[in-house]
Structures are given as C-alpha cells and as structure tokens.
Amino acid sequence: MDTLRRWWGRYSIHFLSALVGLAIALGLRITQGMPLLEAYQFFTQPWQWVSRNPEPLIESRTVELNARMAELESQNEQLKQLLNLEVTKRNQGTWAMVIGRSGEAWWSQMVLSKGSQDGVLPGAIALGSGGLVGRVTAASPHSSRLLLVSDPSSVVGVSLARSRFMGILRGQNQRNGVLEFFERDPDVRVGDVVLTSPYTTRFPPGIVVGQVVSINLDKQPAPEAVVAFSAPLGLLEYVNVQPFTAKSDALLLSP
Secondary structure (H helix, E strand, C coil): CCCHHHHHHHHHHHHHHHHHHHHHHHHHHHHHCCHHHHHHHHHHHHHHHHHHHHHHHHHHHHHHHHHHHHHHHHHHHHHHHHHHHHHHCCCCCCCEEECCCCCCHHHHHEEEECCCCCCCCCCEEEECEEEEEEEEECCCCEEEEEEEECCCCCCEEEECCCCCCEEEEEECCEEEEEEEECCHHHHHHHHEEECCCCCCCCCCCCCCCEEEEECCCCCCCCEEEEEHHHHCCCCCCEEECCCCCCCCCCCCCCC
C-alpha cells in the first residue's frame, strides 16, 4: 500500500494530465473541434471586425466618385451647350465647298465656292466639323476667300468654357494656336475647352475653337497655353458660312 501511495504521489500529476489530454482529444474528435474554433473566433472577432469593416474605404471611394461625377456632369453640361450651339448654327447659313488652297499657304487661307450672290460677304464666319474655321475676308459674286484661324495674322478673342478666363488666340501656321492670357494667374487645365469670347468683335461669342493641350504659366510677359483647333483645318472639304457683322463698340475687346 505504501508503494502505491509513493507511486501516486510521484506520478499523479502526469496521470491526471494524461487523462485531461485524453478527454480533450476525445471531445475534439466528437465535436470536430467546434469549441476550440468558437473560442478562437471569440477572441479574434474584434480584430476581424476592424479589418473587415469597409466603411472608411467605402467613404473615401464615395468622395472620390462624387467628385469625379461632379466634374463629368460639368463637362457634360458644357458639351451639351456647345453641341446645341453647333446644331443651331449648322441649321443656318450657307454650305460652301473648298475649291482652292495653296500648298504654301495651307494653314493660312482657302477659296470657297460661294460668293456675294449667295449671301457670303466679308466678315462672315465659317464653321467646320468641330468648331471655328475662319473668317471671310473677300468675296466675288461666285467665290470668296477665307482667312483660317491657324494663320499667324488671325487673332481671336477667346475664353475658357470652364473657368471663363480670357485671352487672345493667335494662329501658328499649324494645327495648334497659342493662347495668351490677360490674367497673370489664370485657372487653366489641359483639356479645357476654348470658346470665342463674349467680348470679341470679329466673331460671335460661344463658338468652339479648340482644346488646351499644354500650359506655360511662366511665360513672359503673360502665361500661355497651346490650343489644338477643334476643326480639322487641314482636311476640310466643306464649311458652313454664317453671316456676321463685326462689332464696332469701342468698349469691346478687339479682336
């Protein structure tokens, strides 16, 4: 009996530990480990909720999408106005074919198939697919001469459709023109739509001229932007000529 007591005193802890381990193993086998899994989930659930909680990400994404949507809505409204303006103008005026163009003055002028007997007079403006093409400078009974906006002598008062900042657009004998701003710090972005200014004397206001493709705010004496003309000036075969009388009010900007 003493031997049994000594053995129990020496190995009882190991024996009980083995029994507990065996019971746990048997319980896990019967329950397929569910209690252990539930305990793990209980202690880790708060952290899982934090990591799985999508609200901050959703909120940030929502702010980004709302800002983008507002920008797109503004651009869409501008384009709708421009489209309506173009449709209105193209339902009026006279369509004329381009019948003459010199290789040496390709970006300067062209001859049209309509003249004074068709109502095409000096001062009339010409529109093409996309926007402003130029201004009629001379007319005979059956033909007329058109000065293109890409000609270096062509100067157009313009404004930005988005921010309304204004300046002077000069032709460069190529597909692009240079816009010189009146303000030292204009609100201008690449992609801004350029329209004829409300104060220009040679063209009606609100006609699409082009789109800003690059900006130089450090240019002296005034900031500049390169504008790609929206009308395909190098490929035109027809233009729509609109009668227009230049303004003479000395208070208006010229051009």
